[in-house]
Amino acid sequence: MNKKITSLLSGLIFAALSVNTAHAQSDNFSAQQLTQVSEIKQQALDSDLAWDLVESLTTEVGPRMPGTPGDKAAVAWAVAKFKHLGFDKVWTEPATFPKWIRYSESAAIISPAPQPMHITALGNSISTPKNGIEAQVIEFDSLAELENAPNNAAQGKIVFINYKMDRHRDGNGYGPAVQARRSGAVVAAQKGAVGYVMRSVSTAYHRFAHTGGSHYKEGVTKIVSSAISNADADQLHRLVALGKPVTININVQAKSMGEGTSYNVIGEMTGTEFPDQYVLIGGHLDSWDLGTGALDDGAGVAITMAAAKIATSKGKPKRSIRVVLFAAEEFGLWGSKAYVKANQQTISNIVAAAESDFGADKIWAFDSNVHASALPLVSEIAAMMASLGVEHLAKNNARGGPDLIPFRQFNIPAFGLSQDGTDYFDYHHTADDTLDKIDPKKLRQNVASYAVFAYMAANAKTRILGK
């Protein structure tokens, strides 16, 4: 035998032994369990269950804005799917929210160069008069610039905030941009504006307006709140820059409808040893109305349902694995708030929680937010994800997804399985958020990561504690 080959083989044998040794030496898992995790991981990588789920949800239900018939259909869909997948317990819990409906929206540059614009009403916006509102545009670079403008700076005008968000893998361009969506109409009205339009919170290269939540403030006049596509914002900016007055018309027909009700849909694979303790994974079932909510958050729904199913394919877990599909996230985390309220007494039973709500691109990082005693176990989970291309950040300050914000007060053990969000804000809250934007292969990598995570957190010898 050639010396090089001998040496190579020795290396391989050593590596193989090392893996076995590592498995055998685990303080948290038996060798059999570690084998099972590997098998589950591979099973997830070979499975199109999540794809089938998100295809079904986006096709057979479609858009599902809180309080709409689509939302109701989604709840029925989720209950039926959980049951069909053999979850041990399936139930719903109500959540109320301020209901808002979009009827229509359009906009145009009236002068100096008449042309239509692609616009969307922001959530919660009031209607304009039937023929829209027509006024001269005053442009600001950012919400801060508007805030710093003199009172009456925008008197009788339509304020246009032209801030462009940055593209980043971790989506950190969203924070600086989103404040203008949430509060722009309030500040514009305070400066005397009769309407508000912003460059969408968007990294897109395509002509879609991005919707999203916005709010009004008591005592401040409500004015129409809207966003135009990047291409239209470029156009409006160029026309304003020519120096002549630019007049636009915005026509939004929408309505606040009082209190609406929807339902968190919950499916549980019940634990054999500690059924009350549970791993919480999930996404949100609702979506905005413009697209079919494939990336936001059909993917998260499908990934976590499939992961729980596959993670329990070798037998029931020690602790329960609970998939929570939150209601009315887009309108302000209403499902999550309701869950925390309804389950307050048992929130401390959560041994690990993670939400998938950042699209369907590859998970590139894993991290925890747990008591120091759990860090060796976290490292074991991370090691098992390494072959999926997931990096262990080991900062132990993970957040765990928007619907887990209301849980933070309870210091539950939270986890972040961070998806690559480079392209996420190309599609976020647009009509372009459709099934074709999901890569089935990347979806499988997500399911594998969640399945590994759920299995290991549910079956570890000792439970994970929060900080």
Add this chain to the structure above:
Amino acid sequence: MNKKITSLLSGLIFAALSVNTAHAQSDNFSAQQLTQVSEIKQQALDSDLAWDLVESLTTEVGPRMPGTPGDKAAVAWAVAKFKHLGFDKVWTEPATFPKWIRYSESAAIISPAPQPMHITALGNSISTPKNGIEAQVIEFDSLAELENAPNNAAQGKIVFINYKMDRHRDGNGYGPAVQARRSGAVVAAQKGAVGYVMRSVSTAYHRFAHTGGSHYKEGVTKIVSSAISNADADQLHRLVALGKPVTININVQAKSMGEGTSYNVIGEMTGTEFPDQYVLIGGHLDSWDLGTGALDDGAGVAITMAAAKIATSKGKPKRSIRVVLFAAEEFGLWGSKAYVKANQQTISNIVAAAESDFGADKIWAFDSNVHASALPLVSEIAAMMASLGVEHLAKNNARGGPDLIPFRQFNIPAFGLSQDGTDYFDYHHTADDTLDKIDPKKLRQNVASYAVFAYMAANAKTRILGK
């Protein structure tokens, strides 16, 4: 001096001499002229004139569908720009066409899974009743499959043709796809359909419906003619595949308005020796109404205007260079047909013709369609374009752009400066055809190619003859 460096320098000197020798040896150009071509080429590569033109056209005019106020504004814009650029002669020639106006369009899946679809009326479509037309969908893979279906196969239904076009650099996927756009509504009506919708003629990954010309046939019932985005076609196909009846509603409000009139706008840099002989370059000034016609064909307008300006920056050419901005191309080459009719007696004065109407991506190929006697000159032009990354195909069977089709009967010397069309049908005839899709650097490469072409064809010792 190091031997390697000496050898390198000798090589460089030899190469430099070779270039000079090649220049000096030209049968068609003086050394001074060849120097000028090189300078013009560089000038074009350094110039943002074309960008400024297309930015101005798409921003200050915007959409310019034949017969609309935008079209009228575009004609005024073009006349003013030609004059401002110092063209020697600027004039317009009328062209008439069947005018058609789009008011609104919308569509939705009604059952089994209600959701909106992104749709566009195809040019020339009739209106539906005010509340749209609602019927069950019958799907066909292609126009051929529909043609081969039994009579009454689509009785009372809406025909959906689900053919997906292929992506190719030379756009050759368009031909097989476009027939369903032009004639789909006729064939569907012949099979008893009450409405027609097709998957857009599109390679796009985004949720835009692509409009484009369609026609009716005398004696065949007119039914609504429309196209949905790729994402919506995927969705509709999936629902049909589930096996239950799928009902949709299509609502198009549009109108044929009788005969409209627009104008070819023509700017000429008049030749000093043979003013009647001319190089014809151009694009079409009109666009569809959904986008701002940046790629189709603001780019062609800007490229050829800028090229003529830059090609004559060293002095007036021997033969004239005429930029023709054709009217109403999108409705069926009406401006081009009018040009040929009005200028029939002098068409034979054209020494070279090329139209830029395939977007704004890099020109990758050059070819001619000329008398054999002109081939050495064609090779000289091609050699001068080589440094721009343009390949000489040397098949001598170029077509020269859609507006040159009506010229073919006269066997004019036609040229193809072929743009890379890989992405062209992502944007073609959509709302997404906006200025941000143009790369200023690639635009300059186009201008340089056209400037080299126009200069050399206009200034060659002998004129180019057609086949």
